[in-house]
Amino acid sequence: QSVLTQPPSASGTPGQRVTISCSGSSSNIGSNYVYWYQQLPGTAPKLLIYNNNLRPSGVPDRFSGSKSGTSASLAISGLQSGDEADYYCGTWDDSLSGHVFGTGTKVTVL
């Protein structure tokens, strides 16, 4: 059902850097801003990155986003145990005329 494709899982040890990819198409990522959301267990998603690479107030600069063509990436540097969560990319799809989300990536801190 999800329009955007993400790897199901990613992991790293504390302090390491983890990168999550998000693949879409010309009608969504290719022509619109990308957003990233963090969903801690049992809670609602929280906006982590907006407009491809901007952080809302309060989000640590350990989180960074980038976009190139029809793909985007989220990087988490200095990995911490509190970063264990599901991460979703999202954007607008011009063909569907609606918001679309990624399949989600579960980040585990080893």
Add this chain to the structure above:
Amino acid sequence: QVQLQQSGPRLVKPSQTLSLTCAISGDTVSSDSAAWNWIRQSPSRGLEWLGKTYYRSKWFTDYAISVRSRITINSDTSKNQFSLHVNSVTPEDTAVFYCARSVAGTRIDYWGQGTLVTVSS
């Protein structure tokens, strides 16, 4: 700080109508710069945007193609809230439903706490 508080029944029988309400604080449902969305999440469908309502001199609603024939989103300015109604539900509609605010066209920045709605007889 925007807060969205959801309410509504957690169990709905098949073929009936699912109705949820989202009360807004810290913003107004008739804001000319925000839109008010409903999104659901299930293991089989992931995060799925259902639709939104917004006010730009008059009220507009946009619905996802997948559910357009079955859903209605409306607003109540007197109570500063908006609602979702999904008719003819089936067990496949079982999901956690979220209300959410979007700004600047496509940025979904605040989410409600989520409501697990189960469709079962």
